[in-house]
Amino acid sequence: MIRVAVDAMGSDRGAEAVVEGARQAASAGVVPVLFGSAELDARGLELVATTQVVGMDEKPADAFRAKADSSLVRAVKAVADGDAAAVVSPGNTGAVLAAGLVLLRRLPGVRRPAIAVPIPARRGPCVLVDAGANADCRPEHLLQFATMGAVFAEELLGIARPQVRLLSIGEEPEKGNQLALEAHRLLAASDLDFRGNAEGRDILAGAADVLVTDGFTGNVALKTVEGTIRTLLDFLREEIAASATGVLGGLLIRPAARRLRARLDPDAYGGAYLLGLRGLVVIAHGNSSPRAIANAVRLAARGVEHDVVGRLAARLAQRADAV
Amino acid sequence: MIRVAVDAMGSDRGAEAVVEGARQAASAGVVPVLFGSAELDARGLELVATTQVVGMDEKPADAFRAKADSSLVRAVKAVADGDAAAVVSPGNTGAVLAAGLVLLRRLPGVRRPAIAVPIPARRGPCVLVDAGANADCRPEHLLQFATMGAVFAEELLGIARPQVRLLSIGEEPEKGNQLALEAHRLLAASDLDFRGNAEGRDILAGAADVLVTDGFTGNVALKTVEGTIRTLLDFLREEIAASATGVLGGLLIRPAARRLRARLDPDAYGGAYLLGLRGLVVIAHGNSSPRAIANAVRLAARGVEHDVVGRLAARLAQRADAV
Numbered sequence: 001m002i003r004v005a006v007d008a009m010g011s012d013r014g015a016e017a018v019v020e021g022a023r024q025a026a027s028a029g030v031v032p033v034l035f036g037s038a039e040l041d042a043r044g045l046e047l048v049a050t051t052q053v054v055g056m057d058e059k060p061a062d063a064f065r066a067k068a069d070s071s072l073v074r075a076v077k078a079v080a081d082g083d084a085a086a087v088v089s090p091g092n093t094g095a096v097l098a099a100g101l102v103l104l105r106r107l108p109g110v111r112r113p114a115i116a117v118p119i120p121a122r123r124g125p126c127v128l129v130d131a132g133a134n135a136d137c138r139p140e141h142l143l144q145f146a147t148m149g150a151v152f153a154e155e156l157l158g159i160a161r162p163q164v165r166l167l168s169i170g171e172e173p174e175k176g177n178q179l180a181l182e183a184h185r186l187l188a189a190s191d192l193d194f195r196g197n198a199e200g201r202d203i204l205a206g207a208a209d210v211l212v213t214d215g216f217t218g219n220v221a222l223k224t225v226e227g228t229i230r231t232l233l234d235f236l237r238e239e240i241a242a243s244a245t246g247v248l249g250g251l252l253i254r255p256a257a258r259r260l261r262a263r264l265d266p267d268a269y270g271g272a273y274l275l276g277l278r279g280l281v282v283i284a285h286g287n288s289s290p291r292a293i294a295n296a297v298r299l300a301a302r303g304v305e306h307d308v309v310g311r312l313a314a315r316l317a318q319r320a321d322a323v
Numbered sequence: 324m325i326r327v328a329v330d331a332m333g334s335d336r337g338a339e340a341v342v343e344g345a346r347q348a349a350s351a352g353v354v355p356v357l358f359g360s361a362e363l364d365a366r367g368l369e370l371v372a373t374t375q376v377v378g379m380d381e382k383p384a385d386a387f388r389a390k391a392d393s394s395l396v397r398a399v400k401a402v403a404d405g406d407a408a409a410v411v412s413p414g415n416t417g418a419v420l421a422a423g424l425v426l427l428r429r430l431p432g433v434r435r436p437a438i439a440v441p442i443p444a445r446r447g448p449c450v451l452v453d454a455g456a457n458a459d460c461r462p463e464h465l466l467q468f469a470t471m472g473a474v475f476a477e478e479l480l481g482i483a484r485p486q487v488r489l490l491s492i493g494e495e496p497e498k499g500n501q502l503a504l505e506a507h508r509l510l511a512a513s514d515l516d517f518r519g520n521a522e523g524r525d526i527l528a529g530a531a532d533v534l535v536t537d538g539f540t541g542n543v544a545l546k547t548v549e550g551t552i553r554t555l556l557d558f559l560r561e562e563i564a565a566s567a568t569g570v571l572g573g574l575l576i577r578p579a580a581r582r583l584r585a586r587l588d589p590d591a592y593g594g595a596y597l598l599g600l601r602g603l604v605v606i607a608h609g610n611s612s613p614r615a616i617a618n619a620v621r622l623a624a625r626g627v628e629h630d631v632v633g634r635l636a637a638r639l640a641q642r643a644d645a646v
Contacts, residue, residue: 122554132492135500169455169542177458177539200543201550216500217543219492220523224544227524228551231445235586236559239579246579252572256562263558 001031002301005084008036009053009071010091012287018090019043021293030301033084035075050074056286060094064102073099079279080104086280086300088270090288096281097133097274104277107309109316112137113276114145114215115283116152117222118269123206127153127162130212131272132219139182142166142212146192147315148275149210155306156273156299162209165198167217173197179214187212200224229264270296273303276316280309324354325624328407331359332376332394333414335610341413342366344616353624356407358398373397379609383417387425396422402602403427409603409623411593413611419604420456420597427600430632432639435460436599437468437538438606439475440545441592446529450476450485453535454595455542462505465489465535469515470638471598472533478629479596479622485532488521490540496520502537510535523547552587593619596626599639603632 004025008018015036022032023043034042038049052070054063067073072091076099078084089096097113106113114130129149134141146164153162166184168176173184175197187194198207204225213221240250270292271284280303282296303309327348331341338359345355346366357365361372375393377386390396395414399422401407412419420436429436437453452472457464469487476485489507491499496507498520510517521530527548536544563573593615594607603626605619626632 122558135492135503167543169458169539169546177537180458180539199550200546200548201553203547204551204554214500216492216503217540220490220540220544221547223492223523224526224547225523225551227522228527228548229555230524231527232552232555232583232587235445235583236579239582239586240576242582243578245575249572249575249577249579252568253563253576254572255566256559256569256572259562259565260555260558263562264555 001029002086002304003031003033003084004297004300005075005078005087006032006034006293006297007071007075007087007089007091008034008040009050010056010089012056013289015040017288017290018293019045021288021290022297024290024294025297025301030297032297033078035071035078048074048078054092054095056092058092058095060092060098063092063095064098072096073103076100076103076281079281085304086282088282088284088293088296088300090271090284090286090293093132093272093283096283100274100277100279100281104279104281107276107278107313107316109313110276111144112141113274114148116149116273116275117271118157119203119222119225120264120266120268121204121206125157125269126203126207127157127210128203128213128218128222129210129275130215130218131222132215133274134215136216137179137214139179139186142179142183142214143186143190144276144316146187146190146210146212148312149212150192151308151312151315152273152275153209155308155311156303159209161193164192164194164210164212165196165208167200167211167213167221168197169199171197171199183212267292267295270299275312278309280304324352325409325627326354326356326407327620327623328398328401328410329355329357329616329620330394330398330410330412330414331357331363332373333379333412335379336612338363340611340613341616342368344611344613345620347613347617348620348624353620355620356401358394358401371397371401377415377418379415381415381418383415383421386415386418387421395419396426399423399426399604402604408627409605411605411607411616411619411623413594413607413609413616416455416595416606419606423597423600423602423604427602427604430599430601430636430639432636433599434467435464436597437471439472439596439598440594441480442526442545442548443587443589443591444527444529448480448592449526449530450480450533451526451536451541451545452533452598453538453541454545455538456597457538459539460502460537462502462509465502465506465537466509466513467599467639469510469513469533469535471635472535473515474631474635474638475596475598476532478631478634479626482532484516487515487517487533487535488519488531490523490534490536490544491520492522494520494522506535590615590618593622598635601632603627
């Protein structure tokens with residue numbers, strides 16, 4: 001029986017969607033524990049009453065310090081206290097990271113926790129890591145990110161021996177900035193299944209099982225993929241709406257468009273995973289659907305079953321000897 | 324009468340497409356001068372016979388050294404020698420950059436030439452600079468890139484007082500890596516119309532008239548936009564083809580899809596512009612259509628008319644006093 005702390009407040013969609021998602025994920029083996037206002041209709045789930053809410057725009061460190069009784073901080077603290085085995089929050093990413101660093105602390109040997117985001121690419125999920133936790137990195141950080149991303153892909157996404165690529169500006173090893181050049185050498189010398197560099201154009205096409213980069217580049221790339229999809233579909237809708245035949249055609253391709261959206265659905269994987277802490281932390285999208293929350297809770301429980309945190313620790317300790 | 328040197332070889336589409344594009348751009352005021360094999364059918368245009376071709380995969384510095392009689396090097400040299408006022412090449416970007424640096428040299432005060440690429444965004448072109456010339460940058464380089472991008476947008480794209488944004492990982496000034504944080508301060512203190520940070524999701528939506536970043540991030544972002552568009556349209560085609568109603572709908576939305584492609588057409592602006600050299604250099608896409616080549620030649624000629632190179636020099640000299 002795995003207890004997963006769920007921060008029910010702070011989602012842009014409101015608490016009801018989070019509660020509904022948690023309820024969907026509840027099973028004999030998975031017990032979501034809600035953290036949120038005492039007023040909340042918990043739909044039969046366990047509810048820990050909290051009095052504060054961290055807003056999306058609050059400064060992470062300030063929010064963490066000032067709001068010890070927020071649903072976000074209390075949910076993370078539940079993992080630190082052993083009351084839950086993992087935590088899911090649809091809230092402020094920076095605040096979750098700050099709370100995780102202080103309350104859960106890093107795994108031994110982890111230099112920097114990183115954010116891993118499974119992108120629904122052509123061949124299956126592509127785990128982008130770091131997607132934004134560390135704006136400035138050193139090459140050895142990228143090696144750790146790759147190692148953590150590979151463990152995540154193996155244990156949580158069921159990918160045996162994940163292929164790893166480094167996001168850079170050309171496929172040749174000598175293409176890149178100083179950080180990428182040095183990270184390339186470390187990755188090539190590691191025991192990971194490193195397949196060289198990938199470029200931005202490969203991300204959605206399915207560059208690799210794990211795509212490693214610094215948190216600045218990763219965040220820009222992730223948001224570029226998301227924004228380009230959104231804008232392109234807007235453009236297409238506008239052009240289709242511009243003529244009567246277009247509108248008719250648009251109706252006929254509606255099932256195809258629905259399948260396309262399902263294929264690209266970021267909710268399939270629940271959100272972003274914060275790797276490298278003594279506890280599994282999932283940051284669901286701020287406007288997560290119940291389905292996204294449910295998937296996040298299930299993946300978090302799966303991570304506990306597979307002892308992802310322990311495996312990360314073991315792998316990183318091995319690597320620490322090697323570096 | 325403006326003479327524009329055109330590297331007719333080294334395009335993935337073959338020399339004919341380049342010649343055809345050059346021919347389309349030829350007018351009373353614009354005289355394209357072809358550089359390429361003596362065998363070429365020049366369609367009435369002036370042809371300077373060259374004996375070598377730089378391949379797309381050749382190492383830039385090696386290619387430049389070993390192939391002095393290549394169409395690429397000779398076309399750049401024509402500008403250095405005063406035989407042409409600008410050059411257009413659909414060839415190896417790195418080799419064009421190497422040839423430009425050595426043969427044309429940097430403008431006084433320019434620390435690093437940069438690649439500016441107009442992206443067809445929602446509100447009109449968004450000039451991304453640097454799109455890949457400088458993988459590692461310092462903050463003052465980004466200020467120069469922004470200045471050069473703004474002059475480019477004003478003089479070549481006709482945008483009065485271009486709005487400039489910095490590509491980063493959040494809109495707040497304190498979001499970013501060290502480079503972005505310091506560049507933000509320099510940009511905010513400059514006389515540019517600086518509107519703060521933009522994120523990856525804003526690029527295609529129309530983040531700004533000029534979007535400034537280092538060449539590593541810029542190249543990743545540019546290729547991510549291109550790749551995401553391509554993969555998404557592939558996905559859509561596959562889903563439409565998967566059912567009979569879908570296929571019928573696909574036929575009906577064909578004009579809309581055509582308008583969409585026209586709207587996103589990178590050929591509208593001819594390619595990438597190398598800014599900061601003593602001569603205007605345009606790197607057309609490797610698989611440029613005749614239309615892309617024609618637009619590149621026209622924009623290059625327009626750049627000569629507007630004395631973009633002189634204006635860049637003047638603006639950067641001003642800035643040099645200020646920094």
